[in-house]
Amino acid sequence: MLLQRTAVGMLLTVCCCAILCISQEENGETQSGQRALAQTAAIRGKIQSIMRATLKQGEFTTREGIKAYTRVPPSNQTVDEVRRLGNGAIPVLASYVNSSSPREQELAMRFLSTFDGGLIVDPLGDFARHSAYATNRAQAVLFLEQAPPSKALPIVKEVFNGDSDPYVKKTAAEFIAKHSDKD
């Protein structure tokens, strides 16, 4: 009986330990997730700030007093700043595919294009397939030149077959013609 109690006690002890350990582990994961979320939020904030500043540089007012802007490419220092954020910047930049501002989308792609070719295929592919703006879909196809052709080509073929915009189609056709021999 004693033996049984001891065994039950040991079992309870083990279970409690296990529950405690799991709980501590969950706690750790939660903290880690929270840290990651905080990190992403920080990256997102930093990128928003950089994008705002970059787009601001292109703004001007005409002699007639009409507000206007033109595209301003980010400086090398700005690009370095984004790259220093590490690969964690990639999903943040990728999320700009849903931005209502085509300028922001274009700038996000430009920053994406400075990262390693293999990592940017999917994000740029999303822009090429899903951007609401034809100019940016075509732009994404051009940026896919930075990616390995074997990965980029299926995406561009999909764009060529699925996109009804003539300029996007033309850009995709040129990409395919240039890379089909390397397929």
Place this chain on the structure above:
Amino acid sequence: MLSTGYRLRTLAVILSVATMPSLATAQNPQNISHPASTNATHHLEVKDFEQFVPYWSTEGTWHSELQLRNNVSSQELIVTPSLRTPDGIETILPAVTVRPQEVKTIDVGEAAPQVGKTYGSIVVRYRSAFSGALYASLMLQDMGHPVSVHLDAITADDTLQGLSREGIWWLPNDTTNDYLVLTNQGSAPLKLTLSIYDAQGKESRQALALGPRQTARYSVRQLVQSAGFRGSYGGIKIVAEKHAGTLDTVHFLFDEAAAFSALLKMFDRDPAAKIEQRDFARSGIWTLRAPMLALSQPDPVLSFPEGTTLHPQLLIRNTTASPVSAELRFNWRSPSAVGKEAGPSLHLSPFETRQVDVSALQEQEVLPAKANWTSVTLTTKGRPDEVVAIAASYDSTLRYGAQTPFSDQLSFRWEGGQWQYDVQHNSIITVGNGGTKATRTAFTIFYNQGKDKYELEQTLQPDEQMWVDVGKLIRQRVPDKNGKALPVDVASGSYEFRDLNDVGVGSLFEGKVVYDKTFGHVTYGCAHCCGIQSVYLQYSPLGVPFQGTSSNGVEGDDQCGDTGLHLSGLFLGNWKTTNSAIATVDYYAKHTGVGVGSTTSVTSGQISAAGRATCPQETRIPQGPTNVQVPTFFLGITADPLISANCDPGTIGAGAAVHYQVADQFGQPMAVSGMTPQEHFTQNGTGNPGFSPFATPPTTDASGMFTDTPVGSCFNNNPPLTTNPCANVVQTFNIVMSGVTYAIKTTTTRRDCAKGIRIQVSNPAPGTSNTFSNGTVN
């Protein structure tokens, strides 16, 4: 160092998709300096060419059929034949259009009845970019008799001096007639010395004259008798004092009673010729080959009567005043086996002619008695054509038999004349590997006026021969490499061989016999070797990025219409630049740009050239400019209109995508990938600091091109604009190559408006600026 694949590609790629209109240009884009081809200096030039058939005859029962084959696969050929009579008077025949790979035949007697029953020579004229576009030959037949010879046309070359025509006479019985025909192809009179030799080399010499375009005919039997020579064979030498390259000669035998004819091939001999020019196998020794000597027991395919026994023999002559030695080898074949045997060594006295009885070699079991065919290889350690030879194989009556010509020629491409297959005829064609390495060989039969083809491929080991019985291919419906069979009703066509491993020199020799079952007579025909007529650098000028590398190569055109042949392998190891402070070059033609500027790249190599009747090996030294480039200009190539300048909601503005080509200090395109163009710009006079990468994608592609997009400005449209506001934008540039930043002399001036855009790409060099515009620009 940049890793670049330097290619001066056409820029048409960005213009090729026509679904989108490009922006209107104020200047023709063709004015932009960029090459249309990789070698800016190489152009095919269409010229007038002539070939000469040395003899025709319509006298008595003689019949002459002119055969014209178009060797160029891509275009028709218009040929104008003219008959020349013995006195050199010319009669022009109607022009003939010959389709690619087609063989057109002309009955000379029917074509020019006004000329009457006579003889002479024929000149065929054509206009082409290729000297060897035409393969012309003449089938001379004594109608009603098994007497026929096949005569090939050759070109004239008045630059050749010191040549002699060398031959062997043979009078196998007391009744055989012969014609030694001398033809002056040119317009200058020829002073000739004709020498006849007996077998031991004793000479009988006489002087002859031949007027412009004239043909003269002699009987060697009479010359031999006049000289008092005994014996049935000996030598012939004809020397022209001047214009030796316009003399052609033919010697043939015919005997209607014995139902016999034979062509005794004559050779051009250049005493100054070097072994390197004719050592096609690069073996260091001069080699003659006869590909198809019929042995004592004839191949049943020849349809000779049961029990026919042939007497194969060789006649070998020393054409020089010094003793020479020669070695013989045989590659025989029977229905079930092939083999190689060494033959006798010969030591020939000056001008001696020696008979080698091959049937005796079979009796002595040097060669198998059951072998039907052999190729004969004769080698000497002397200069080319110091020894000449003929091979013949006839029965004791001379009625049944065959010949095979000796030649030293190996080639990468042979274009053959007419083959025949019908109730009365069949053709056997062979190709052999005379080189020292195995080679992949393509054999193609053309039929249906050259429109259809039948293709075989086989790897041939050294000395191995592909043996093609055309009738058997047709009868047995043997599929080719594509599974296609020859139609059962096809009766004639042409053929070609190609060495797929060694383009530019090649190691193939060839032979063909057409036999007539009615008379049991076999006539041999030769194919036409296609030499290289022009050699040029693959890239001229070659652009090499400063501190980067680019590779060049060598290409060539053959005389039969193939262009852009890759010959780089023949020119390895000989590359140099004239100024190594500008560029250096390695064994494989990889150039390194070490200093900005221009130099000349040069290399050398041996190719099989386009000769008078042969394709001798000659050294070619192609050269061209090499420019070590630094990026200096952006050429505005074209621009595409965009829906807008990527304007946010509530704003409007015209947009465009501008395509640029990076050009060097000479205005030549720089096909270098990985360069990063950067811009500095001002809008309405207000600038932003520094230069930033702006291209999409950020670096140039392999052609050295990049795109600037989206270009344009967006204007507030809330409330909706009633005017067309505009802004002035000025872009200036630099570019980063290999970590070094280079200033660019180009300025792009834009007028960005809500309803239109104008883009002016300005360069200091004339003709390199461009303006693109779209919509309304104030």
